[in-house]
Amino acid sequence: TTTLLPSDHNTVDFSFSRIKTEQHSDPDIFSIIKSLQDNPSNPHFVLQDDILFRILSSSDTDPHSRVPVLPKSLISSMLHTYHDHPLSGHFGVHRTLARIRTQFWWPNMRRSVQNYVASCAQCVRHNIVRTKPDGHLKSISPPSAVFQVVHMDFWGPVRTSSSGNRYVIILTDNLSKYVIADALPDCTAKSAAQFLIDKFILFHGVPERLITDNGTHFNNHLLHAITTSMNIAHAFSISYHPQTNGQVERFNATFASQIAKYCDPDRADWDVYLPSIVYAYNTSVHSTTKFTPYQLAFG
Template identity: 40%
Template structure:
C-alpha cells in the first residue's frame, strides 16, 4: 500500500530502444517503455541532422519509394487533388490551406519533431495539439498525428515537469473489515499542535478499532517511541486487552527497536502503511480531521486548553451514531448502549439477573459485529464506485520504466517527477518496488495512485553510492591540504608549493581521477595567491622543505 504518481508515456516509434509496444495510459507511475538512454531530452542542435534546406528535403524524397511513386503518378485521379510538384519538391495540400512539403520516412521526421517540440526557439516543450498545429502548417506525412502524439508523450522533460490535470490513476482497493472487535487497530501521532497547551502537550496519540470505530486518545508532550510504547501498554492493553494487529505509519516512533520488541513480546502483529500514503491508514486520518474541528469548537479563545477538551470529544465520538457501521461504537464495543450524564434514569434498580444474560450478550455482540461488517463493505463499495469514476487503472509489468512523483518539491521550477525507475517487483495490486536505472542502490516502494509512498529503503534520504563517498573524501582532503598549506606559508613564509609536493608524494592523483582535479585546484590556488603578493615578496625564495606526510 504505497504510492507514486506516475503517468504512462511512450517513446517515438522510430526509437531503436523501444522494447515493448507503446502504452499511453496516464498513470501516477509513468510508463516509459524504453531504456535509460532514451531518458534524455534531445535539445542539442548538433544531434539534429535536418537543417531545413530544400535541397536536403528533395534528396530525402528521392530516396523514399512511396513518395517517388506518388510523384510519378500525379496525373492519376487518386493523387491529383492532394499532391503537386513545385520546383522538383513534392508538396501536399488540402482545401483552404497552402501546399507544404511531404516528409519522407526516416530520421528526418524525428528531426522535425525535435525542432518543433524540443528546441527553445521553435518548440519550448509545448503540448501535443500545439506541436501538431505548428508542424502541420509547415510539413506533411501520413502518420504525423500519431507520430507527434507519441513523441510528445515520450518526452522525459515534459513528463517530469507537466502537471496532471485529471484524476490520479489507480482504482480504489479497500481494506477488508476485520473479523471482530479489537482484531485490527490503527495507531497514529497527530501534531505538533499549535499552540502548545498549558500543560505543555503538543501531540495527540490515538488508536482506533477498525471495525467498531471506537477511539482511544491522549494528549502527550512528544512523539517518541517511549511515549508510544507507554500509551499502548497503559491506555490500551491494560484497559481493553491485547489486539491482534496494529497498523501504523513508518515514523521512527513506530519503527523503533523498542516498539518492535514490545509488540513481538505481546504477540501483536505490526503492520506498516505505505510511506507517504496516508490513505492506507485513512480511518484514523479521517478521525483526526473530525477531532480537530470539535476541539477547536470547545476550546477557549487562545486554544490553550485543547487537551482539557480532548476527553470530551473522544467520549462523544464513541457514544454517537456512526454512519458507516450504522450503530454506536460504544455499543459495538461493550454490548450495551451508553448512558450519558443527563440521561433520564429509572429510580428503581433491579438486581435480578437472567440465567441467559451472558449468552444473550454474546449473541447481541455477534449480531452487531456482522451488521457492522456488512455496512462497512457496503459503504466501501459506494465510495469505490465514486472514486473509480473517470479514473484510469493502469497495470505494469516487470522491467517497465516509470517516473515517480517528486513529493519533496519546494519551488516553482522543481521537477514534478523523478526517474526513470525500473519496476523490479510487484508487491500488490497497486504496489510496486522500483529501482533507479542509474543509481542501482536507489529503490522505492510505490503505488499507482500516488498518495504516494515512496518507501525507499527508505528512499529519498538514501545514500547515493560509492562515487559520492569518494567525492566527499576528496573534498575533505582538499580542505585539510589547503588549510595546512596556508598555515605553513604564514609561519615560515616559504615560496615552495608544499601542498603540491605532498599531494604528489601521496600518489592520490594516481588512485582516483578526482586526485587530478585536486592537483589542478592547488596549482591554481598557488598561482592566485602569488599573484596577489607585492613583487618583492612574490619572487622571494626559501629553502625547500621535505614533503608532508599524512
C-alpha cells in the same frame, strides 16, 4: 488530576418534572394531553404520569420505544445542549439528530436540527469538506471481533497547552470505530509504547494487528520488541499511501475540526476538551456502521 470543563458549559434541566410543567404550558401539547384524557386510545401518543410521550415502537423491551414530547420552550436549549456542549461534540446533523431521537421527540425534528447546525457559527468556521482522494489502496480484510485490528497515529504538533501537551495519540478499533486518545507533550517511541500498553492492552487485551505510519515514533526497536513478544502483527502505511491508516486519519480530521470549536483563541486549553470530544464521538452513531462505536465495542 482531572481538569474540569470551563464553567460556561452548564447543564440544562430536562427532568421529567420540568418537561411536565412546560408541556402543560404548551397549547399544542396540552390539547393532545386533554384529548388522551378523554380517549386514551392513540397509536402515536401515550400519557404516563401526566407526561406526554411519543410512541416510537411497540416493543416492551426497547428502552427508547417511547420518548417525551419536547415543548417548544425547551427546544432551543435542548439543541444547544445536544450540539454545542463538549459531551455532544458539535457534530453534524446526522450524529446530532441520532443522539436526540433516543431522548426526545417534537414535530419537524430533522428540520430544526438542520437549521440549528447550519446556523452554528463555530461549525461554519471550522467544519471541513472531505473528498475521497484518488488511488485508494485496497481495504484490509474486516476483522471478526472488536479490538482485533487497531490503528494508531499521532496528531500535532499544535500550540503547547497550559499543561505542556503538544500532541494527541489516537488509537481506533477497525471494526467498531471506537477511539482511545491521550494528550502528550511529545511524540516519541517511548510515549507511543507506553500509551499502547497502559491505555489499550491492559484494558482491552492484545490485538492481532496494529497499523501505524512508518515514522520513527512507531517504527523503532522498542515497539518492535513489544509487538514481537506479544505476537502482534505490525503493519506500516507508507507516506504516499496514508489511506492504509485511514481510520485514524479520518478521526484526526474530525478531532482537529471539533476541538477548534471549543478552544480559546490561542488554544491553550485544547487538551481539557479532549476526553469530552472522544466521548461524544464514541457515543454518536457512526455513518458507516449505523451504530455508536461504544455499542459495537461493548454491547
